[in-house]
Amino acid sequence: MAKQDKPAAEKKQGRLKQIVASYRMTKKSDPRIGLILLGTFLVAGALGFLLFYFLPGGWILDVLTAVLIGLLAALVVFGRRAQNAAYTQIEGQPGAAYAALGLLRRGWKTDSAIAFNKNQDLVHRVVGPPGIVLVGEGNPNRLKPLLANERRKHERVASETPIHEVIVGDPNVYAGAVPVSRVAKHVQKLGRAVKPAEMTDVLARLKALDANRSNIPLPKGPMPTNLKGARQNMRGR
Template structure:
């Protein structure tokens, strides 16, 4: 029997990533081709203009500056697409079950510990509660109807306050209502929380809360989000 290949999966190349990024972003912003074309034209025009303004004016210097402007436009286009793809992603996942967990597990960085799995969930209504722990303390995020989230949020807050006395506990609700945080601003809102604990305390809090947390892996977790479908791959 032939041995199975153990070669690592080949990652898509740079141009394949650019194509994926473009396709993903254009689905939300149909005017993307015109924007990119405008960037190239403006970059080239700016380069030609500089060529005429800097003496001595010569054909080859104008051409050189024009090419430089074109290259600047080409380099700037992926940056614009990356920014727009992030906006497109948030628009697609807004209101979907699991969106908060997806954002918290991918956008908070290393200074926060969070998971895409909820720490509390209502299997019937798909309301869910997520938790992040960082230098800003404990953050509890509710996703769903606030009325039905009350018990889940209070249980998780009580647990955090019981095992991490003196550590600030912040409760956020994802949504577009009053005192709610849009999904696109969830990660920035958490990151802006003032630092209240040091690294050692943060590690101790994580250990204490994990030790008393009840596993919810056996519950039917909302599966409204497929990160492979909503998150465009960024060029490296």
Template sequence: MAKSRTPAQTKALKAEAKAARKAASKQRRTQLWQAFQMQRKEDKRLLPYMILAFVLIVGLSVAFGVAVGGFTMYLLIPLGVVLGALVAFIIFGRRAQKSVYKKAEGQTGAAAWALDNLRGKWRVTPAVAATGNFDAVHRVIGRPGVIFVGEGAPNRVKPLLAQEKKRTARLVGDVPIYDIVIGNGEGEVPLSKLERHLNKLPANISVKQMDSLESKLVALGTKVGPGALPKGPLPAQAKMRGVGRTVRRR
């Protein structure tokens, strides 16, 4: 039987948890500030856009508040400030994300990195097949079914995709199987639009079916080792990846 904690122990645990939350919050703020400084140096339009959005929204809220008058005016002004700051922050997040994808595009491991950052209930298995030239096929399980995402030279990736679809079709039955090639050519999906493309696919199966599919496909294994691809497309990617997640949380 577990011993009950004394009031002193409970207090110490609460203080420790509070300190951990403060440290995590400070780390996120520092990370965001560093990312903002990096983006500001690279993107000369960032500050003008953020300032313009903030001033415009605050100005509109003040004008509307003055026109309405009374107590509503005193509510609209702080509301406008908060809303203006939020829109400016969203502009920063969007432009920072766009900049990261632009740098990552065309680099080895970029698609695997993008899939690892997907929002929602996606089950990603990177590099289920690959060539010696770092062409790779990644498997994604989601509500649409099974999706294979290939990155690399199309003439080498397409045969890999066909092989994986054939292997998988034997196990999944009537579950839809999709294939995507990352790139900017005809019939290809740009890296920056990959998540949007996946989200547009129809929902064909339930989350419970996703679990069952994942168990079945684990048996297939992969044709390559875990070190077949680099962890991410950019040396400083870990920082920006954390920033993206922080922006989404807010």
């Protein structure tokens, strides 16, 4: 019985370590996170207690319910601020858009740096319900020929599949650019043109295209950590 309980205990400790790591990461760019979470817990807990105080039941149940409400509110706030802190820390780094695209759920296929130049302007590819999405990050003027070249290549092997182009950056600097913090949501809102059953054929066509890239060296420098971990930590996964 002890052997069966050991993995569960180790898994619980792993989750706690992830939450602690997320908190430390968030505190670097959000020093007031501790006070904010404490205030959220107290305010939400007090409101929960007042709400249930006038309902039938003992005060012990009211206190327990208030504590649970306070904890839930604090976790929600923590999750959002941790994700914002992660965006802040990776913004401007090569590969930031790819890290943000990691928030896309099941049913999406993301490939990093399918095209790039010596200035580390990158083009990533996402395949999902909207079709093929080419996501560029870097200098918009240098990205235009990269995206145009990739569009031509993809049209040759998947001419019937819609192809979208997205440039990640500051919309105040380049009109039409999508901030890294919104790129995943932007891609999800591009529509639904490819059915799940058609995805297999599209991916097979792209695999043949990518076979010619196998000997191309990847750009130097580490990719930012996938943002998906911050969200999973808040869910206890």
